[in-house]
Amino acid sequence: MSSLKTPQVLELDPPTELIFRGPFNEIVTTSLKLTNPTNEKVGFKVKTTAPKQYCVRPNSGIIESHDEQQVSVMLQPLEDIPLADRMKHKFMVQSMCVDDSISPDILDDAMRKADKKKLMDSKLKCSFVEEDIAEQPSSSKADTISASSFESSEHVLAPDNKSSEASLDNTPVTTITPSEQPTAGSTPGHNTGREGNLESEHVESELRLLRDRAKKLNEENKTLKTETDRLRQQFLTQSTTVNKPNRVATPPSSNFAVTPFNAFALLLIFIALVMGYIIGSSSSA
Numbered sequence: 517m518s519s520l521k522t523p524q525v526l527e528l529d530p531p532t533e534l535i536f537r538g539p540f541n542e543i544v545t546t547s548l549k550l551t552n553p554t555n556e557k558v559g560f561k562v563k564t565t566a567p568k569q570y571c572v573r574p575n576s577g578i579i580e581s582h583d584e585q586q587v588s589v590m591l592q593p594l595e596d597i598p599l600a601d602r603m604k605h606k607f608m609v610q611s612m613c614v615d616d617s618i619s620p621d622i623l624d625d626a627m628r629k630a631d632k633k634k635l636m637d638s639k640l641k642c643s644f645v646e647e648d649i650a651e652q653p654s655s656s657k658a659d660t661i662s663a664s665s666f667e668s669s670e671h672v673l674a675p676d677n678k679s680s681e682a683s684l685d686n687t688p689v690t691t692i693t694p695s696e697q698p699t700a701g702s703t704p705g706h707n708t709g710r711e712g713n714l715e716s717e718h719v720e721s722e723l724r725l726l727r728d729r730a731k732k733l734n735e736e737n738k739t740l741k742t743e744t745d746r747l748r749q750q751f752l753t754q755s756t757t758v759n760k761p762n763r764v765a766t767p768p769s770s771n772f773a774v775t776p777f778n779a780f781a782l783l784l785i786f787i788a789l790v791m792g793y794i795i796g797s798s799s800s801a
Contacts (some may be wrong), residue, residue: 521632521633521635521636521637522633522634522635522636523636524609524611524636524637524638525552525553525554525558525611525613525636526550526551526552526558526560526579526609526611526636526638527550527551527552527553528548528549528550528551528609528638528640529548529549529551530548530640531638531640532639532640532641533640533641533642533643534546534548534589534607534640534641534642534643535642535643535644535645536591536642536643536644536645537644537645537646538644538645538646539646540591540593540594540595540644540646541593541595542593543590543591543592543593544590544591545588545589545590545591546588546589546591547586547587547588547589548562548586548587548588548589548607548609548640549584549585549586549587550579550584550585550586550587550609551579551583551584552579552580552581552582552583552584553582554581554582554613555581555582556581556613556614557578557579557580557581557613557614557615557616557618558578558579558611558612558613558614559576559577559578559579559611559612559613559614559618559620559623559626559627560576560577560578560579560585560609560610560611561575561576561609561610561611561623561624561627562575562576562587562589562607562608562609562610563607563608563609563610564605564606564607564608565604565605565606565607566604566605568592569591569592569594569597569605570589570590570591570592570605571589571590571592572587572588572589572590573587573588573590574587575587576620576623576624577620577623578614578618578619578620578623589607594644599644602642602644603642605641605642606639606640606641606642607639607640607641607642608637608638608639608640609637609638609640610627610635610636610637611635611636611637612626612627612630612634612635612636613634614626
């Protein structure tokens with residue numbers, strides 16, 4: 517059946533293998549160039565056996581006659597994925613000649629409904645270069661993988677091969693922020709610089725957040741201090757108000773209190789009286 521299929525008209529660069537260079541604890545990007553050497557428009561779609569591990573931009577589109585399209589393939593971090601599992605990752609570029617009635621918006625639906633014999637496909641394996649050591653695939657069995665086992669990199673893997681095509685457009689689409697989206701013609705080196713810029717922007721954002729938080733804490737501290745001063749003043753005012761009636765309501769004591777000072781004064785008065793009496797008596801004599 518495969519011998520009856522239309523041969524691929526698109527030229528792929530690289531033609532058979534996508535190479536990803538580590539470290540793999542961060543996003544790694546590689547490029548795939550699709551060239552249309554024909555006199556017709558060609559619609560394409562990029563699929564993968566590991567849709568959760570890759571993000572492709574663009575993953576589908578229409579290439580004009582004698583034009584080309586740069587596709588960026590972004591690999592998510594692979595720290596916890598064994599090498600044997602990585603080697604099973606495959607990509608397929610599926611294409612079909614289209615006319616002016618087919619727009620990019622309906623391309624996926626048109627390719628899904630098209631005669632399978634009119635669909636062209638090319639398969640690519642994946643290689644991973646870690647610490648300048650190329651890790652080549654160890655199994656040739658995966659080269660015989662059928663087109664039905666591929667899923668678009670924008671969709672969740674279908675439950676089985678039979679339903680993969682049917683579920684292709686009914687599953688959620690993985691989104692990517694504009695800052696992460698590579699431009700056409702981007703290379704792994706360029707993306708490494710862009711990832712550094714993204715990290716720098718992230719650090720600046722964290723610093724702004726910390727400064728805002730510190731400012732907010734300072735404002736809250738000032739508010740608490742003001743409230744504390746207000747409560748202290750209110751407490752002092754209330755204490756003064758409570759103590760005033762007691763001082764006013766208490767009448768002064770009418771009893772004469774005997775103190776050492778008062779006793780001394782009385783003694784002086786008594787002595788003065790005695791001396792006055794003696795002097796008076798002497799004058800009379």
